[in-house]
Amino acid sequence: MKIRIQFAKYGKMIYIGHLDIMRYFQKALRRADVDLAYTQGYNPHPILSFAAPLGVGITSCGEYADLEVNSSGSSKEMLARLNEVMVPGMEIIDYRVLPDDAKNAMSCVAAADYCLTFREKHTPLDTFGMTSAAYLKGFEEFLQQESIVIIKETKKGTREMDIRPLIYDFCLQEKSETGDGPAIFLQVSTGSTDNLKPELVLKAYHEQTGLSWNPGDISICRLETYTNTAVSAPDCIVAPQFVPLREMGNVL
Structure with a gap:
């Protein structure tokens, strides 16, 4: 199941670079007990990608990330679970399921x-x-x-x-x-x-x-x-x- 989340980045978090944001989300998703799908192979990792990297020092309320999950609660439930583990300066705004044939956010x-x-x-x-x-x-x-x-x-x-x-x-x-x-x-x-x-x-x-x-x-x-x-x-x-x-x- 493909999921697209929209999130905001502000406060002190604007000084965190893109690669660290990717690592942060992997940990936050696990803390929220999201049923993530993983890649196959010797070193599996969550299937997660971001739409467009944001420059350091820029605030945003229009950031997007795509992930794959094996199962999911409702959008309302998942928003609550994710925001409960977010640090100040990060907020999940939207959580939606994508069609199976949808292109990932980065490519479109x-x-x-x-x-x-x-x-x-x-x-x-x-x-x-x-x-x-x-x-x-x-x-x-x-x-x-x-x-x-x-x-x-x-x-x-x-x-x-x-x-x-x-x-x-x-x-x-x-x-x-x-x-x-x-x-x-x-x-x-x-x-x-x-x-x-x-x-x-x-x-x-x-x-x-x-x-x-x-x-x-x-x-x-x-x-x-x-x-x-x-x-x-x-x-x-x-x-x-x-x-x-x-x-x-x-x-x-």
């Missing part, structure tokens, strides 16, 4: 929503002496360009990359929920093929407009992770249809 990730906000005393007014309205107006004009070319560093070196086609949607607010400067909502391409980090978009804006760039000025939260359910057709451009990964499963 297509996009993600992010919220970027400025840390206290690091707002555009504090750093650049400009109002939030002026900063956001410039950012909106920046995103209206047909092409935004950056130099991206990869394992094989550096290459030019047009990131504009990878920015699917955006929304700007002069005040964040905490009132500390603007909030920038971005929906960008995510996955193994075209993965765009939201901070690269903001960095490109700063570099193009001559503003200094310090990644420590901003806080990033991943809000949701999506798959694309649009069916491609030969010689036809099909608009993506993004669906949250949890919607691929059903509540038990």
